[in-house]
Amino acid sequence: MDRLVGAFGFGLVTASILAIAAVAFTLQFGITNILNLAFGEIMTLCAYIGYLLNAAGASVWLALVVGAVAGAVFSALLNRTIYALFVRRGTALWGMVIVTIAVALIMQNTLLGLAGPHNFTYTIPPATTFRFAGLILTSLQLEIIGVAIVAMLTLHMMLRYTRLGKAMRATASDPALAQSCGINASRVIDLVWIISGALCGIAGVTLVMNTVSFTASTGSDFLVVIIAAAIVGGVGAPYGAMLGALLVGVTSEVAAVYVNASLKNVFAFALLLVVLLIRPQGFIGRARVAKGVVT
Amino acid sequence: MSRAFAGIHAINDASFRVEAGAVTALIGPNGAGKSTMCSVISGFLRPDRGSVLYDGEEIVGCSPHRLAARGLLRTFQTSSEFPRLTVTENLLAGARADRGTTLIGALLGRRYWIAEERANLERARVLLMSFELLNVADQMAGMLSGGQKRLVELMRAIMARPRFLVLDEPLAGIHPATVESVIAAIQRLRSDGVTVLMIEHNLGVVERICDRVIVMANGSVIANGRMHELRQNPEVIDAYFGN
Amino acid sequence: MSSALQFYMSTLLVYLGVSLIACWALNLQIGVTGVLNLGFIVFQALGAYTAAVLTLGPDTSNGGFQHYVFGAELPFPVPLLAAAGVGALASAGLGSIGLRRLRSDYQAMVFLVAAIIATDVATNVTGLVNGAAGLSLVPQPLSANVGLSPLDYQWFYVGLMAILCAVAFLLIRRLTLSPLGRSLRAVRDHEDAAEALGYNVYRLRLMVVVIGGALAAVSGAALVEFIGSWGPGSWFYQETFVYLAAVIIGGSGNNIGVALGALIVPVALNELPRFIPDFGGPGFVDAMRWVVIGVAILVFLYFRPQGIIPEKRNRFGLAGTVRHRWSGLATRARVRLGR
Numbered sequence: 001m002d003r004l005v006g007a008f009g010f011g012l013v014t015a016s017i018l019a020i021a022a023v024a025f026t027l028q029f030g031i032t033n034i035l036n037l038a039f040g041e042i043m044t045l046c047a048y049i050g051y052l053l054n055a056a057g058a059s060v061w062l063a064l065v066v067g068a069v070a071g072a073v074f075s076a077l078l079n080r081t082i083y084a085l086f087v088r089r090g091t092a093l094w095g096m097v098i099v100t101i102a103v104a105l106i107m108q109n110t111l112l113g114l115a116g117p118h119n120f121t122y123t124i125p126p127a128t129t130f131r132f133a134g135l136i137l138t139s140l141q142l143e144i145i146g147v148a149i150v151a152m153l154t155l156h157m158m159l160r161y162t163r164l165g166k167a168m169r170a171t172a173s174d175p176a177l178a179q180s181c182g183i184n185a186s187r188v189i190d191l192v193w194i195i196s197g198a199l200c201g202i203a204g205v206t207l208v209m210n211t212v213s214f215t216a217s218t219g220s221d222f223l224v225v226i227i228a229a230a231i232v233g234g235v236g237a238p239y240g241a242m243l244g245a246l247l248v249g250v251t252s253e254v255a256a257v258y259v260n261a262s263l264k265n266v267f268a269f270a271l272l273l274v275v276l277l278i279r280p281q282g283f284i285g286r287a288r289v290a291k292g293v294v295t
Numbered sequence: 296m297s298r299a300f301a302g303i304h305a306i307n308d309a310s311f312r313v314e315a316g317a318v319t320a321l322i323g324p325n326g327a328g329k330s331t332m333c334s335v336i337s338g339f340l341r342p343d344r345g346s347v348l349y350d351g352e353e354i355v356g357c358s359p360h361r362l363a364a365r366g367l368l369r370t371f372q373t374s375s376e377f378p379r380l381t382v383t384e385n386l387l388a389g390a391r392a393d394r395g396t397t398l399i400g401a402l403l404g405r406r407y408w409i410a411e412e413r414a415n416l417e418r419a420r421v422l423l424m425s426f427e428l429l430n431v432a433d434q435m436a437g438m439l440s441g442g443q444k445r446l447v448e449l450m451r452a453i454m455a456r457p458r459f460l461v462l463d464e465p466l467a468g469i470h471p472a473t474v475e476s477v478i479a480a481i482q483r484l485r486s487d488g489v490t491v492l493m494i495e496h497n498l499g500v501v502e503r504i505c506d507r508v509i510v511m512a513n514g515s516v517i518a519n520g521r522m523h524e525l526r527q528n529p530e531v532i533d534a535y536f537g538n
Numbered sequence: 539m540s541s542a543l544q545f546y547m548s549t550l551l552v553y554l555g556v557s558l559i560a561c562w563a564l565n566l567q568i569g570v571t572g573v574l575n576l577g578f579i580v581f582q583a584l585g586a587y588t589a590a591v592l593t594l595g596p597d598t599s600n601g602g603f604q605h606y607v608f609g610a611e612l613p614f615p616v617p618l619l620a621a622a623g624v625g626a627l628a629s630a631g632l633g634s635i636g637l638r639r640l641r642s643d644y645q646a647m648v649f650l651v652a653a654i655i656a657t658d659v660a661t662n663v664t665g666l667v668n669g670a671a672g673l674s675l676v677p678q679p680l681s682a683n684v685g686l687s688p689l690d691y692q693w694f695y696v697g698l699m700a701i702l703c704a705v706a707f708l709l710i711r712r713l714t715l716s717p718l719g720r721s722l723r724a725v726r727d728h729e730d731a732a733e734a735l736g737y738n739v740y741r742l743r744l745m746v747v748v749i750g751g752a753l754a755a756v757s758g759a760a761l762v763e764f765i766g767s768w769g770p771g772s773w774f775y776q777e778t779f780v781y782l783a784a785v786i787i788g789g790s791g792n793n794i795g796v797a798l799g800a801l802i803v804p805v806a807l808n809e810l811p812r813f814i815p816d817f818g819g820p821g822f823v824d825a826m827r828w829v830v831i832g833v834a835i836l837v838f839l840y841f842r843p844q845g846i847i848p849e850k851r852n853r854f855g856l857a858g859t860v861r862h863r864w865s866g867l868a869t870r871a872r873v874r875l876g877r
């Protein structure tokens with residue numbers, strides 16, 4: 001029982017990081033229609049930039065902020081310099097997947113080539129431990145959960161109550177129509193890349209704050225669970241992604257404790273397969289049916 | 296039947312019958328739900344409520360390819376040729392090729408399926424001739440003009456020997472000089488006993504070739520009858536002609 | 539040729555054969571049918587593992603230093619055929635879930651995730667195929683029977699590979715040139731229109747995933763029987779992109795173009811670095827190899843998406859200007875029409 005509760009606690013932390021990443025991933029897809037498989041690499045890049053700062057003596061919180069900025073800038077640039085070119089050229093949907101995977105390949109291996117095949121470790125001051133209701137969490141883990149909650153709430157407010165949020169939802173459902181209603185679709189898309197990029201950077205740095213050390217492939221390994229969470233929740237649906245993150249995060253951490261830690265991604269994948277079998281549109285996926293993601 | 300998209304009632308309790316062997320027009324202003332109706336009939340969309348009877352049998356839930364095998368063919372409003380196939384190949388793709396399109400048949404080789412292929416090729420040639428498109432027979436369909444693509448799509452559907460053909464705006468974008476050949480083709484289909492349901496905006500054409508007309512507006516059927524009767528109907532005039 | 543050079547050349551030819559079969563199979567999926575199987579390498583790996591355990595004998599042999607399941611010592615070519623069967627079954631299983639009702643880019647993602655997960659399983663479930671260490675000491679087929687010198691055996695294996703390649707090529711050619719091949723290209727070009735014409739799109743996609751999976755498994759089996767060892771490091775999910783690059787660069791949809799791609803990309807990228815002095819720290823050259831592949835894919839997709847040798851236009855000559863390359867197909871049609 002203690003083990004289960006403990007695993008649940010770890011699951012919550014993983015789910016928090018996963019929620020940030022999966023929401024950003026799904027936002028990119030839902031609004032720009034690009035499945036950005038270089039997402040994990042941008043996470044790694046931001047974690048690495050954070051690492052450079054941290055190694056130079058900055059606190060992890062500064063690293064987090066700079067990571068967010070780096071993620072925003074890099075994602076927007078990536079779209080402007082590469083993805084948008086292919087979209088304009090009329091590359092098919094699955095062609096875009098190849099483009100993003102090529103970018104992922106280039107980024108990951110450039111980082112690997114330049115930084116080397118090392119384990120990079122953040123310097124984090126020792127944390128205090130909190131216990132309640134059988135959960136044992138460090139202050140750092142609580143802070144990560146806090147960051148996720150703040151990020152999700154901010155995003156929720158923005159999608160619901162701001163003009164930008166409305167413009168984003170309109171662009172997602174019909175870009176041509178949104179354009180004709182006076183929405184500047186290309187500006188909205190830029191903003192989507194900036195916002196989701198910032199979330200991507202935050203996810204990258206918090207992921208490494210949680211695991212402490214990372215390599216050039218940490219982000220792309222994490223992409224597996226991001227994809228699982230996004231599909232389980234219903235891809236393109238931000239609230240679905242949050243729910244998917246919770247399910248996948250907790251499932252994989254509980255499986256890690258009871259079965260085998262190195263197989264936790266396998267359980268995330270098994271969950272994905274089960275969802276595909278019984279509910280291919282994901283848990284919150286009605287809109288996706290209309291968009292033609294699932295038939 | 297009814298069908299909604301994220302709150303928009305694209306079809307709202309609409310109901311009508313299409314007479315076998317006749318040409319029926321489906322008209323109505325943009326956004327009336329006509330294309331959605333086509334997709335529901337042909338199995339591409341599921342209605343939220345309601346049923347579709349084909350030959351007296353419920354077909355809601357049947358996949359499009361099964362319906363096509365039973366003779367229910369549809370075309371799309373946006374051009375949907377196979378761009379990297381030649382025009383001839385597009386037509387051949389429409390024809391039934393029961394021997395050559397099975398895995399075993401393909402592996403058995405050309406000798407097994409060539410007779411069928413020749414017969415289909417002959418039909419393709421006759422069709423291409425009637426639409427005066429023989430000169431582009433070997434061009435990639437993606438390189439054609441918009442109107443030519445529509446023709447390819449129509450010919451492709453005809454190659455499939457439909458019993459019930461649903462055409463979504465077959466004349467949109469077609470060169471005026473070619474409109475007559477499309478009309479002739481539809482009339483030929485009728486004389487072959489094919490049932491046709493076509494969405495069309497050109498009322499002159501509708502009056503000439505359609506036996507009955509169904510008018511939709513805001514997702515509902517507001518009128519159903521012969522064209523000259525409908526011209527008198529105030530509701531139709533209001534919803535359609537006044538638009 | 540010196541015997542060292544002969545060794546090198548014959549090994550290279552065997553690798554070329556493996557990548558030819560793999561690229562044709564992947565092209566059938568991606569280039570012809572438009573199914574972006576980003577987990578392709580898993581089926582090659584599965585074929586290799588199957589052939590290896592069915593050649594190695596029970597895992598108590600060789601002093602029991604490696605642990606695996608289903609060990610047996612079956613005569614050649616049984617392991618190869620079994621590999622094809624396992625590849626087909628596994629791809630049918632994954633395909634029947636991943637291809638169901640999802641848009642094409644989603645399907646790609648499911649396959650990619652499956653590939654990453656498969657490595658996790660093979661590495662961490664140690665009793666399955668000997669974990670991270672992988673399998674080794676797989677005996678070469680018929681080497682005891684034919685009684686050739688090591689060098690002659692190399693060329694013997696090149697001959698075996700050539701036969702396999704020829705069979706694979708003829709099979710794929712028959713498929714792609716038939717009306718079935720046309721249906722597959724129709725699915726690629728416009729899936730809804732194909733469905734509306736009566737093609738069961740899901741079944742056609744599943745079919746190429748299964749055929750491609752079986753061929754991929756055969757290529758893996760042929761490779762492991764030659765090199766004698768196979769582990770998780772041999773089939774990292776990124777290896778799929780080498781074949782993908784070959785298909786895109788050579789000319790997707792064109793079997794000859796793809797063969798050219800298979801010659802240029804895998805062979806050149808795996809072999810050229812051997813001649814480049816190692817610089818820039820450990821692993822730098824290897825990492826740059828992947829960067830080159832990524833850049834090559836992007837450059838081709840942007841500037842020449844049809845590849846070096848584009849897909850051939852299939853002329854039937856109905857207008858009477860060109861004759862179809864199959865003896866008088868159109869001519870006879872014309873005769874019957876009375877012209």
Ligand SMILES: Nc1ncnc2c1ncn2[C@@H]1O[C@H](COP(=O)(O)OP(=O)(O)O)[C@@H](O)[C@H]1O
Nearest residue numbers: 290300303305324325326327328329330331332
């Ligand atoms: N896939 C879809 N997602 C959301 N709304 C849709 C979709 N398809 C159609 N609609 C909406 O349904 C209504 C009917 O559309 P449609 O059937 O295309 O009309 P018509 O063909 O009569 O012009 C329109 O308001 C349209 O915006």
Ligand SMILES: [Mg+2]
Nearest residue numbers: 329330331372
């Ligand atoms: Mg319409």
